[in-house]
Amino acid sequence: MRIGELAERTGTSRRLLRYYEEQGLITPQRCANGYRAYGEEFVDRVQQIRGLLDAGLPTRIIREILPCLNRPRDIHFTDATPEMLALLERERDAMTRRIELLTRNRDAIGAYLAAVRDR
Amino acid sequence: MRIGELAERTGTSRRLLRYYEEQGLITPQRCANGYRAYGEEFVDRVQQIRGLLDAGLPTRIIREILPCLNRPRDIHFTDATPEMLALLERERDAMTRRIELLTRNRDAIGAYLAAVRDR
DNA sequence: TCGAACCCTCACACTCGTGTGAAGGTAAAG
DNA sequence: CTTTACCTTCACACGAGTGTGAGGGTTCGA
Known part of the structure; x- marks a missing residue:
């Protein structure tokens, strides 16, 4: 390819x-x-x-x-290496926090859209 | 403040x-x-x-x-405005895709860490 | 054989979110 | 009065991603 x-x-x-x-x-x-x-x-x-x-x-x-x-x-x-694993754990946790943040914000936008639609 | x-x-x-x-x-x-x-x-x-x-x-x-x-x-x-709402919908959907992508990647890292731990 | 549609490298330049530091003003506490 | 810890603006720089263009090679079909 x-x-x-x-x-x-x-x-x-x-x-x-x-x-x-x-x-x-x-x-x-x-x-x-x-x-x-x-x-x-x-x-x-x-x-x-x-x-x-x-x-x-x-x-x-x-x-x-x-x-x-x-x-x-x-x-x-x-x-x-141990450092590598620690790094991966940190990144995984950061990603989890990020997912939560993203979800909250997406839901806020979703709620807004729903509210407008129901107007 | x-x-x-x-x-x-x-x-x-x-x-x-x-x-x-x-x-x-x-x-x-x-x-x-x-x-x-x-x-x-x-x-x-x-x-x-x-x-x-x-x-x-x-x-x-x-x-x-x-x-x-x-x-x-x-x-x-x-x-x-209608354009605004369309933009918001697009962004909300992009965020959803993003959340899925992020989750998959986080889980891949998590699985790797679990595998190493169980070694 | 020519042109179109690929591919190559190199390079400049812009955006966006940040960090960092310089040079200086202000406020409050010793 | 001086020090300390704020604050101000300005400016350079980085990393990631991306566009664009120059200058040139390859492949393939009309």
């Missing part, structure tokens, strides 16, 4: 895919002509990256935790 | 409060000496702004929808 197709299938721009690569988040193969070649698994990978970025994690952290998360079954325990 | 106290009570920085003002999200009074003077209601207001920013809304949008949301009971139906 070349960059255009991956961009289309993940809903990102080519630009952004190159940016993620520059940040060390994905490292596609290269064809003889220099074109990037992505496997099927990159679709999921990119979506996970977008999810984590959206969760507020900086690329720096994502780069570190991605190796632990990218194999759904065969988890990499090896490179999970 | 001056800026320092508001910053402390809302968990933001003074810098950020000035930025929100610059963006037209809050407009505190001014004392004779030029100091910003905030009323009690700004605590809630700032927290709501932070919630919406965290939800991914840009200040531009927040500036528009805040007048509709800032009075919990006495909602401003008046300035809720």
Whole structure:
């Protein structure tokens, strides 16, 4: 798969895919002509990256935790240092707080919309 | 209340409060000496702004929808144009998608942590 | 063989939410 | 009166994401 197709299938721009690569988040193969070649698994990978970025994690952290998360079954325990685990716990808790905040705000907007509709 | 106290009570920085003002999200009074003077209601207001920013809304949008949301009971139906309502619906739906994404990612991290713990 | 639609790198520049620090005014307490 | 802890504005900088354009290569179908 070349960059255009991956961009289309993940809903990102080519630009952004190159940016993620520059940040060390994905490292596609290269064809003889220099074109990037992505496997099927990159679709999921990119979506996970977008999810984590959206969760507020900086690329720096994502780069570190991605190796632990990218194999759904065969988890990499090896490179999970204690610091890494503590970091993950903190991030998970921050995400929980974030989800609550987001839910409250969404519901506030929802309540407003409902009130207007019932007017 | 001056800026320092508001910053402390809302968990933001003074810098950020000035930025929100610059963006037209809050407009505190001014004392004779030029100091910003905030009323009690700004605590809630700032927290709501932070919630919406965290939800991914840009200040531009927040500036528009805040007048509709800032009075919990006495909602401003008046300035809720159809475009505004459509915007709010879109944002609410985007927030829902965002919550789902965030939850999935948090759970993935949680599952990883649980797996490591059970090793 | 030509053109369209891809791809490449490099680079400048903008937005948005923040941090940080400089240079200076003010207020209150020792 | 001086120190300390506020406050003011202004400005530079960063990270993440994104647009745009220059200058150039590749692939493929008409």
